[in-house]
Structures are given as C-alpha cells and as structure tokens.
Amino acid sequence: xxxxxxxxxxxxxxxxxxxxxxxxxxxxxxxxxxxxxxxxxxxxxxxxxxxxxxxxxxxxxxxxxxxxxxxxxxxxxxxxxxxxxxxxxxxxxxxxxxxxxxxxxxxxxxxxxxxxxxxxxxxxxxxxxxxxxxxxxxxxxxxxxxxxxxxxxxxxxxxxxxxxxxxxxxxxxxxxxxxxxxxxxxxxxxxxxxxxxxxxxxxxxxxxxxxxxxxxxxxxxxxxxxxxxxxxxxxxxxxxxxxxxxxxxxxxxxxxxxxxxxxxxxxxxxxxxxxxxxxxxxxxxxxxxxxxxxxxxxxxxxxxxxxxxxxxxxxxxxxxxxxxxxxxxxxxxxxxxxxxxxxxxxxxxxxxxxxxxxxxxxxxxxxxxxxxxxxxxxxxxxxxxxxxxxxxxxxxxxxxxxxxxxxxxxxxxxxxxxxxxxxxxxxxxxxxxxxxxxxxxxxxxxxxxxxxxxxxxxxxxxxxxxxxxxxxxxxxxxxxxxxxxxxxxxxxxxxxxxxxxxxxxxxxxxxxxx
Numbered sequence: 001x002x003x004x005x006x007x008x009x010x011x012x013x014x015x016x017x018x019x020x021x022x023x024x025x026x027x028x029x030x031x032x033x034x035x036x037x038x039x040x041x042x043x044x045x046x047x048x049x050x051x052x053x054x055x056x057x058x059x060x061x062x063x064x065x066x067x068x069x070x071x072x073x074x075x076x077x078x079x080x081x082x083x084x085x086x087x088x089x090x091x092x093x094x095x096x097x098x099x100x101x102x103x104x105x106x107x108x109x110x111x112x113x114x115x116x117x118x119x120x121x122x123x124x125x126x127x128x129x130x131x132x133x134x135x136x137x138x139x140x141x142x143x144x145x146x147x148x149x150x151x152x153x154x155x156x157x158x159x160x161x162x163x164x165x166x167x168x169x170x171x172x173x174x175x176x177x178x179x180x181x182x183x184x185x186x187x188x189x190x191x192x193x194x195x196x197x198x199x200x201x202x203x204x205x206x207x208x209x210x211x212x213x214x215x216x217x218x219x220x221x222x223x224x225x226x227x228x229x230x231x232x233x234x235x236x237x238x239x240x241x242x243x244x245x246x247x248x249x250x251x252x253x254x255x256x257x258x259x260x261x262x263x264x265x266x267x268x269x270x271x272x273x274x275x276x277x278x279x280x281x282x283x284x285x286x287x288x289x290x291x292x293x294x295x296x297x298x299x300x301x302x303x304x305x306x307x308x309x310x311x312x313x314x315x316x317x318x319x320x321x322x323x324x325x326x327x328x329x330x331x332x333x334x335x336x337x338x339x340x341x342x343x344x345x346x347x348x349x350x351x352x353x354x355x356x357x358x359x360x361x362x363x364x365x366x367x368x369x370x371x372x373x374x375x376x377x378x379x380x381x382x383x384x385x386x387x388x389x390x391x392x393x394x395x396x397x398x399x400x401x402x403x404x405x406x407x408x409x410x411x412x413x414x415x416x417x418x419x420x421x422x423x424x425x426x427x428x429x430x431x432x433x434x435x436x437x438x439x440x441x442x443x444x445x446x447x448x449x450x451x452x453x454x455x456x457x458x459x460x461x462x463x464x465x466x467x468x469x470x471x472x473x474x475x476x477x478x479x480x481x482x483x484x485x486x487x488x489x490x491x492x493x494x495x496x497x498x499x500x501x502x503x504x505x506x507x508x509x510x511x512x513x514x
Contacts, residue, residue: 002110004352006344007097007137008145009114009128010037011068011197012170013312014093015341016101016109019349019360024152024342026335029100034337037170038065039092041079048096060234064089066199069171072124087131094135111138113348115340118144118167118174119192119375121425122466123437129463140351142463145169146176147185147370148343149310153333154180161305162188166290166323166330167340169311171197173286175293177304183350186371191293196285198244198313204278205240205270209255212268217261232261247272248315276318283322290326301327312337372401378466380456381422381431383412391424391431394458401464406457406488408473415447421456421470442470442503453483455491457502471495471502 005027008015013034016027029035030050040052040063047055056063062079067089077084094114102109114132116125125142132139146165154163160181167174174192178185213236214220221229221236239255246253247270257266294300307323307330314320314336323330333339349360350368379393395403411419419442426434444452453473460466473479473491482490494500 002108003102003105004111004140004348004356005101005109005113006143006148006341006346006348007094007112007114007132008148008338008341008344009068009090009094009116010034010169010340011066011172012037012199013337014097015338016097017338017341017345018101018105019345022360024345026338026341027101027104029097029104033335035093035097035100036065037068037093038063039067039079039084039089040064041082044080046079046092048092056234057231057238060230066171069195069197069199071127072121087127087134090128090131091134094132094137098135098137109137111140111348111352113141113143113148113344113351114139115143115145115148115344117169117172117192117194118146118176118187118190119172119194120464121376122460122464124194125463126465129465139463140348143344143347143370144174144176144187144190144372145340146174146190146310147178147187147372148341148347149308149333149339150176150178150180150185151343151346151368151370152339153308153331153343154185162303164290164293164304164307164327165310166286166307166314166319167192167310168286168313168319169197170313171195171199173197173289175286175289177293177297177299183366184369184371187373189293189297189299190373190375191289191296193285193289196282197311198241200282201244201279201313201316202237202240204275204282205243205255206236208270208274208278209236209240209266209268213260213264213266216266217264221261228261235260236266243270244275244316247275248317272317279316279318283318286319287322287326290323304328306331308333310336310339372462372464373397374399374401374403374460374464376425377427378423378425378437378458378460380407381424382407382409387412389431391426391429391434393427394456395460397427399460401460401462403460404458404489404492406455406492408483408486408488409454409456410451411444411447411454414449416444416452417447418443419454419470421468423466423468437466438468440468440470440503442472445472453479455488455500455502457488457492457495459492467504469495469502469504471500473500 005018015034026033035049036053038052040055067086070086146167165176173196177189243253252271255268260266309332377397378395381389382392421440423437424434457469
C-alpha cells in the first residue's frame, strides 16, 4: 500500500504533506518545508527546486519560474533547444516532489489530492490533473486552494461558521466564501485573478530599481539583449523579492547590488510607506474581488464570521491592514505557506480506505465533504426561430458539482449531414462575446428531409472537468416521449448503457482557440 499525500502545486513554491501517527506532517524536500516551483536545464539535465532557482541567476534563458500563471495558454519555453509547455514544467515539478517525498518517507508516494486556484478554469484543472498523472500520481481529487486552507483551519472546529479565505499566493489570487458545518464545506462564492500575486508586488520594487538604474546609466536593461543585462535583470528580480520580504518586518530596506553591470553598483533605499503606496492598486484589486464575491450572494461583512489569510504574500502588513479595514481582523496561521498542503493531506486521507486511515494513525477520519459550485456558465450556440445563432446556457454559474444538464435541439435544414456545436463559457446571448472553448462535430446518420432530434449533454465532475457529448436521437415513439418530457437524465442513462452512441469531447485548453 503506497502513501497518499496532499500537494500544493504553487506558482513560486510547492509543498507536500501526509497524515502520519494521527497528525498532519509536512514532508521536507531537500531539507525545506517548501520547494521552489522552478525548472532549469543544466548540462542537458533537468533540475528542479532550489538548484533550479539558483540557475536563474547565472542562466535565466534555460530556467523557468512562475509557469503556473501560463497554464492553459499557448506558451512554450525553449530550454537548450528542448521545448516545454507549462504542463511539461508542472510534470517535472510533480515528479520531483513525488520522488523526494518517497525518499523521505521510505515508501512510494502513489496517490494525491492536488490543489488548484479556486478560479482555475476547467481547462486549467484538466491540464493540472494530466500533469500529475504524467508524473506517476493517481489523482484522487483536484481541490481549490482556499478550501484546502479552510480544511486545515476548520477541521478541529466544532461550531458552524461562515469563512472567507483570502488567498494571495506567488502568482494567483483567490477569494472564497464558504459555510463550514463540522466536516462539510460548502463553497458559496468564489472570485479571483489568475494573474495577481507576489510576483506583481516584486515587480513594484523592480520598477523602482530599474528607474534608479536608468537614472544612473541612462539605459533600460529590460530592453537589452546582451547576456550581462539579462543576468542583471534576474539579479534585480531576486533583490526585489528579498526587499519585499524584508519590508514586512522593517520600515525601510537598502538594496545594494555591487558589480551589477560591469563595475556599476546599484544602491537604492526603499521605505515601507513608499512600497505600500505603489502597491495600493494591487491591493485594491483584491478588495474589489472580495466585494464582488460578497455581492454575488448578497452578503455583507456582518455575514462573515472569520477571514483567513492564506499564501506567503499575505505576510505583507498592507494586506492585513486592508482586510481589517474592509471586513474585520483576519486570522493568519503561523504556517501560512503550508496550510494548503496540510488541508489537501487531510482531504486525501479522508478519501482513503479505512485500512489506510488506521495505518496513518487514526481509527477513522470522518468523511470530509466539499461542495463546490461552477464559477462560470457553460453552453453552446444554437439557431433560434429567426435562424440567428444565440448562446444557449446549459449549466449555469453557481450550479452544484457534479453537474449534469442538456438541451434537445434539431437539424436546421433538410438532409443536413452534420451539425457543428461550438462550446462557450460566459453569459452573453451573443456567442462570439463569450469565451470559446472548443467544438464538436456530429455526423448525421441517414440525413432526412424532416428535422432530426439531437441531444447536447454537459457533465462537469467534482474536479470541474467538462465532458460534452452530442447524439442523434432515434425517431421512435419511446424517444419522442422522452424528448417531449425533456427527460435529460433518462437519455443520459441510455447513453451510459450504450443504447445510444455519442460523439464527445473533453474540453481541454490545448484544443481551444480558432
């Protein structure tokens, strides 16, 4: 019996945990509780973690950091002539975690709950799941990061409560509002920004340093292609990250980078007040997302029992002060970088067999129930009675997962040989104004002059991965009754039994785009 773990696959750092001797335990990787989410190429060998992060300074062209931000996008990295996608980078990070955790535990890590940002799309979740499977892990479940954090916080709390989780990580921001009743976690609202995190606060300081360099040397090093300038940019980024961290405990920091470019020494003093003022637009974006999440369920600050801060970027005093001013004094765990992995480990163990739970040092862990809702509306384009293409919602935003629904349509012209169904995400009645996800082509068996009924069926599983199927329905009395009563569940059962043969697609970001 292999080991089951929880993995926080982070933008800047990742962590892994398991339940042993009745307690959640962070598994150290290379002697640390977190491992940098960085991949690099060294002498034709892929290296991961702290070694790879060190390579950023001396060989940034052959190193990749913060690639989680690009998951689901048509982005490629060239490392020594080898092409990597963000998924490939995630595979290498997860392989390293699996290998190092197995070595640390003395047993093979085989299964995992892997966390994702709450606002990750179904395509991004599918890619993350695929990366974990390619790394040799059986994925028990994909779990929203804020929910995992709340799980670690709330698992020992007996009272019912409404939690808001403010999760500001290295590259993404999530806000989640959930009701907790014992071991039941129901997600009421989520919002977020997949391109807002600690990297952006680092950039605030980078810009100050670039401005100083430009003043001293009259040069914009970010635009230069020479190796010495590329290396200088990497050193500035590293110094900016350190300055940001130091400003959480100090009123001012002095950045000194000797021999940054030839014999030039960069010297710059940055105060916390200056940093806070320049960071305010970023903080305001998080507060706006917080407001939107509350508005979506008609909540006010009085409806929130506790705000939990998650993610390394919440260590900045301006974050705590801003949340306090908007809602109330937030709670911040002492191990804020580890709570997501710890919560994922609890979830993973709750999904395990009773024998495995006993092996982990507990008699029986009460089943943890996480109820998620869709954060988008999904549908297809169909012709209306005026022969105009309109967006037809099938699964609406806020539907409880797993979700199932469909729509029954028909061919639009005599002897039509195929039907093209375009899949979208959004709420606009005009299809082109929504986000295009993919298409499904259904070939019509024995085209006829009369209309032929067609079923379009959407399923979204607990991991928020979409399965879209379409099938030509038989023109018999039995099916006429099912069509007349719009019995989607019965038609779906016939599909699953094999009585109907469907064309299907698993919505995958790699297939998106026209």
